[in-house]
Amino acid sequence: MSQPMSMDSEPRGAQCAIHPERSAATICNRCGNYACELCFQVGADRQDYCTDCLPRTEPQLATRSSRLGAVMVDQLFVVLPMFVGILLGTAVDKDWGAILFGGGALVFVLCYQLYVLLEHAQTFGKRMVGIKVVRMDGSPVGLGRLLVLRNVVPAIIGSATCNVFNLVDSLVIFAEPSRCLHDYIADTKVIHVGKDA
Structure with a gap:
């Protein structure tokens, strides 16, 4: 039985959800999509997020x-x-x-x-x-x-x-x-x- 992949580990053999020709570097901590080095950023909580999800994880500034x-x-x-x-x-x-x-x-x-x-x-x-x-x-x-x-x-x-x-x-x-x-x-x-x- 294969071990579940850690969210922090580099996914081996997986392709980026946005750039299928590129290998994935990480998995988005919010949506679970694979993301290449061009498509992810580290959020304020030190987790990896794809570029679509990162703005949704940032806390809203006080008015x-x-x-x-x-x-x-x-x-x-x-x-x-x-x-x-x-x-x-x-x-x-x-x-x-x-x-x-x-x-x-x-x-x-x-x-x-x-x-x-x-x-x-x-x-x-x-x-x-x-x-x-x-x-x-x-x-x-x-x-x-x-x-x-x-x-x-x-x-x-x-x-x-x-x-x-x-x-x-x-x-x-x-x-x-x-x-x-x-x-x-x-x-x-x-x-x-x-x-x-």
């Missing part, structure tokens, strides 16, 4: 509106608990209550954001709208890259340029690749993953 929505949710997620904390704190103690309760709410929100970043590489807002930050090759983003290159470095540049950088950073998303300047700095892109991811 500008979903990215804006995520930013708005994140801003509300920080401001509302802090505002409620300040109100409650003022009712408890007029001198220190607002600082303690408001500061406590802010620390809680920031800790939760850090947890979500560690677990899912998403902020609370990105998770709510179903988008996620990944490297340009589709691989996961490390926490250092998320925090330092996507947030700290742009904040420093923004402060040094009197927030001109921050304005340009936001406007660059209207260019064709739909990436902000901090995406270029961190070698990242934002993709649609759905709300269950």
